[in-house]
Amino acid sequence: MTETATSELDDSFHVFDTTLRDGAQREGINLTVADKLAIARHLDDFGVGFIEGGWPGANPRDTEFFARAQAEIEFRHAQLVAFGATRRPGAKAAEDPQVKALLESGAPVITLVAKSHDRHVELALRTTLDENLEMVRDTVSYLKDQGRRVFMDCEHFFDGYRANPEYAKAVVRTAAEAGADVVVLCDTNGGMLPAQVHAVVSTVLADTGARLGIHAQDDTGCAVANTLAAVDAGATHVQCTANGYGERVGNANLFPVVAALELKYGKKVLPEGRLRETTRISHAIAEVVNLTPSTHQPYVGVSAFAHKAGLHASAIKVDPDLYQHIDPELVGNTMRMLVSDMAGRASVELKGKELGIDLGGDREVVGRVVERVKERELRGYTYEAADASFELLLRAEVEGRPLKYFEVESWRAIVEDRPDGTHANEATVKLWAKSERIVATAEGNGPVNALDRALRVALEKIYPQLAKLELVDYKVRILEGKHGTSSTTRVLISTSDGSGEWATVGVAENVIAASWQALEDAYTYGLLRAGVQPAE
Numbered sequence: 001m002t003e004t005a006t007s008e009l010d011d012s013f014h015v016f017d018t019t020l021r022d023g024a025q026r027e028g029i030n031l032t033v034a035d036k037l038a039i040a041r042h043l044d045d046f047g048v049g050f051i052e053g054g055w056p057g058a059n060p061r062d063t064e065f066f067a068r069a070q071a072e073i074e075f076r077h078a079q080l081v082a083f084g085a086t087r088r089p090g091a092k093a094a095e096d097p098q099v100k101a102l103l104e105s106g107a108p109v110i111t112l113v114a115k116s117h118d119r120h121v122e123l124a125l126r127t128t129l130d131e132n133l134e135m136v137r138d139t140v141s142y143l144k145d146q147g148r149r150v151f152m153d154c155e156h157f158f159d160g161y162r163a164n165p166e167y168a169k170a171v172v173r174t175a176a177e178a179g180a181d182v183v184v185l186c187d188t189n190g191g192m193l194p195a196q197v198h199a200v201v202s203t204v205l206a207d208t209g210a211r212l213g214i215h216a217q218d219d220t221g222c223a224v225a226n227t228l229a230a231v232d233a234g235a236t237h238v239q240c241t242a243n244g245y246g247e248r249v250g251n252a253n254l255f256p257v258v259a260a261l262e263l264k265y266g267k268k269v270l271p272e273g274r275l276r277e278t279t280r281i282s283h284a285i286a287e288v289v290n291l292t293p294s295t296h297q298p299y300v301g302v303s304a305f306a307h308k309a310g311l312h313a314s315a316i317k318v319d320p321d322l323y324q325h326i327d328p329e330l331v332g333n334t335m336r337m338l339v340s341d342m343a344g345r346a347s348v349e350l351k352g353k354e355l356g357i358d359l360g361g362d363r364e365v366v367g368r369v370v371e372r373v374k375e376r377e378l379r380g381y382t383y384e385a386a387d388a389s390f391e392l393l394l395r396a397e398v399e400g401r402p403l404k405y406f407e408v409e410s411w412r413a414i415v416e417d418r419p420d421g422t423h424a425n426e427a428t429v430k431l432w433a434k435s436e437r438i439v440a441t442a443e444g445n446g447p448v449n450a451l452d453r454a455l456r457v458a459l460e461k462i463y464p465q466l467a468k469l470e471l472v473d474y475k476v477r478i479l480e481g482k483h484g485t486s487s488t489t490r491v492l493i494s495t496s497d498g499s500g501e502w503a504t505v506g507v508a509e510n511v512i513a514a515s516w517q518a519l520e521d522a523y524t525y526g527l528l529r530a531g532v533q534p535a536e
């Protein structure tokens, strides 16, 4: 067994993460050992007290994970936890191969799952209620005798408590008497509501005196609330998963639970300074599991502190607290202003500030920007999704003329379909830059790609800085479906220069013309970012 952590947090409250075990039970998540190691590092960096790594012996990947985690990771905060079931009915814990695998994992902490719902004991385990209690007692005391810390997950506890409260409590008592350090009440089917959880946890605590934890699935959308309700009732151990990943619709989300405990309850559950890493860690774990981070996730989503309504912005201008429940920086997030047709003057002023453009309280300019945004959004533009196009619009109003690095004379895209099924795309761009007339032609895998290449060939002669620009995303949306192919088309393009990304928008009846507008903005903004002086 390896002692894996030197946690500076006291033991009176546990933040227990089960992303690598229950989180991995989410449909669509398929973690390699390397992924699990990467997530374990992020969770330890975040500062959780316990990381449940999987079920050693259930599959070779989890067995390998425990071996490698202890050999390769120097945990600074967390203790590694192995998960498994109580011994089989009618056997001995000391002889159960599955219990042996838990010990062989070397994890200093073991979570056992036990049945606490009488019906599950009889139907799923196919044993007697007394034998189930014996399985709990025998397995806990055996693992304790082997020097492990033991947490006991009481599966289906809340449903079991409703069906047979005395039996459910007998499971808790048996585990605690056998030496379990924490008995965790699980809402396995996720059907509970906060008031129910609060009532049950309060009663079980009063009746058994055991140290209690909570494990809440999110099937009613209440897992975070249920977790906090259990804490209100006296639970001192919370089991969560990063970003709420988990079986079916998921588990209690680690990040809002921890943020609530630290910021709303005033409990110190993370090491000093780690709360500010919340957003980064949430997104880093999403990257590893290969799921796009939810933009609307509380505390950590990019929209968590994004303000769109003009009325909100006008109050935020006076004091951001008026429309925010916390300072976003506390969880490593940032406030963002969204400019759209719901914006007012205050939104534009704050957005200007965010972009480093001092509007100096110029009511006339700000008013013109608001008008332009509203008029263009009516035509289909969207500025909340295209910050770079908005900045160009704003600068044009402030300067009194658009930012110009080049003057386009004309562009043309040709799509040639051949009878043999092959096709070719070719574009020609004619423009003026620094008093030079440039004509460039390029081919591409589609007409927009050909135009992008031709524009780049033309501009790179004058502005070599553009060589590192890359088009990273391209989205098309038909705005008025009822007009069929003559509908208005909106194109959003994301461009990267390796150190940052920006989005631009174009709108036209023709998808290629809309794309061209977005491309022109993308390159203009790229030159602005590179610090190039515009043409006089």
Ligand SMILES: CC(=O)SCCNC(=O)CCNC(=O)[C@H](O)C(C)(C)COP(=O)(O)OP(=O)(O)OC[C@H]1O[C@@H](n2cnc3c(N)ncnc32)[C@H](O)[C@@H]1OP(=O)(O)O
Residues within 6 Å of the ligand: 022, 055, 057, 058, 059, 085, 086, 087, 088, 089, 113, 114, 115, 124, 125, 126, 155, 188, 247
């Ligand atoms: C609520 C939760 O999320 S708990 C976590 C659940 N996670 C997983 O199931 C993922 C990993 N599981 C596995 O890889 C496999 O199910 C294994 C290796 C654990 C077991 O595989 P198998 O031996 O083939 O059994 P199988 O999966 O068909 O059934 C589970 C067995 O465990 C028994 N069991 C269920 N809960 C418990 C328990 N708390 N204590 C003891 N035995 C239990 C069941 O009665 C069943 O026994 P049976 O084989 O005699 O019918």
Ligand SMILES: CC(=O)C(=O)O
Residues within 6 Å of the ligand: 022, 113, 153, 154, 155, 156, 186, 187, 188, 189, 215, 217
């Ligand atoms: C243990 C567990 O994951 C549950 O009961 O949901």
